[in-house]
Structures are given as C-alpha cells and as structure tokens.
Amino acid sequence: MEPYEEEREISTIDEIIQKVKTSSSPPFRPKIPSTIDNSSSVMAIINIMQxxxxxxxxxxxxxxxxxxxxxxxxxxxxxxxxLDALLRRMEQYANNLEDLVEERTQAFLDEKRKSEELLYEILPRQG
Incomplete structure (x- = not known):
C-alpha cells in the first residue's frame, strides 16, 4: 500500500498536499495498514516514522x-x-516469498491429487 492510497481515490495530489500542510487536529497523515508484519523491527521503524x-x-x-x-x-x-543492505533484505524477502509460493503450490497439488483420487473412486475414469 502506498502513502495516502485510499485518499488518492477521492482527492487530487494537490488537495492531499494542502491537507498535510494545513494544521489540523489530528494532523493529516497516511494510514498504516493493519496487515503489516508486526515484528519488533517493523514496529520500531513505524515508531520512528511516527x-x-x-x-x-x-x-x-x-x-x-x-x-x-x-x-x-x-x-x-x-x-x-x-542501499546495499536494503537490496540484500529485498532479495532475502523475495527468496522467502519464492519458498512460500513453492510450498503452497505443492500443498495445492497434493490436495488436487487427493481430490482427483476421491473423485475417481466415486466416478469411473473417462476412457
């Protein structure tokens, strides 16, 4: 999610900038997604940002x-x-995602195989 993504659906960028510049209570800030990783390092970075x-x-x-x-x-x-450290972390994240995708794909294929076996127990295979 990008900063002010929800707001950009209903406001122009100039309007968003004006809202940020205008002192209001509470100040107009981007929303932090509730679906983010709640690890201590991510939460610490969010605290620094705030x-x-x-x-x-x-x-x-x-x-x-x-x-x-x-x-x-x-x-x-x-x-x-x-930047090098950031790229290393992004590479590590991508590798973790690849592993996760492979694991979920294998689980899907296993379930598909089981479903097909069950189906073939009930119905005969087509010639």
Whole structure:
C-alpha cells in the first residue's frame, strides 16, 4: 500500500498536499495498514516514522538521531551502504516469498491429487 492510497481515490495530489500542510487536529497523515508484519523491527521503524510526523519540530528527531535509531533497529552501521543492505533484505524477502509460493503450490497439488483420487473412486475414469 502506498502513502495516502485510499485518499488518492477521492482527492487530487494537490488537495492531499494542502491537507498535510494545513494544521489540523489530528494532523493529516497516511494510514498504516493493519496487515503489516508486526515484528519488533517493523514496529520500531513505524515508531520512528511516527516520531518524524510530530508537529513540534523541537520534539521531532534530528537526522543523526533517526540514523542512529535505524542503525539500532536494522543492524546497519554507518560504514555500510544503506542501499546495499536494503537490496540484500529485498532479495532475502523475495527468496522467502519464492519458498512460500513453492510450498503452497505443492500443498495445492497434493490436495488436487487427493481430490482427483476421491473423485475417481466415486466416478469411473473417462476412457
């Protein structure tokens, strides 16, 4: 889900920007999907993101503070290339998805085979 995806269905981008710029209570922010991974690292990154949304710039974290917090959460130090680390994580995620798809496909094929066997027990095979 992209930021303000639901809002873009009923508003233009300029209208969304105007809503963000206008001080309102509560401030207009993107919705965080309820279907996201609730692991501690994802929740920590969401907390950092929400801290950055604070209307009071004295309370909002500084860039070095954000960098440190992200480093603590992700394990990526300043000496590492953030983009390389992100690409590694995306590759790992893709591999995990491939494994999951293969596992579910195999489960589907097993169930299909069982269904066909059961069907052929009830009805004769076509010649």
């Amino acid at each position: 801290e950055c949304w604070n209307e009071d710039n004295n309370v909002r974290p500084s860039f070095p503070s954000i960098k440190k917090k992200l480093s603590d959460v992700t394990g990526i130090s300043a000496s590492h290339n953030f």
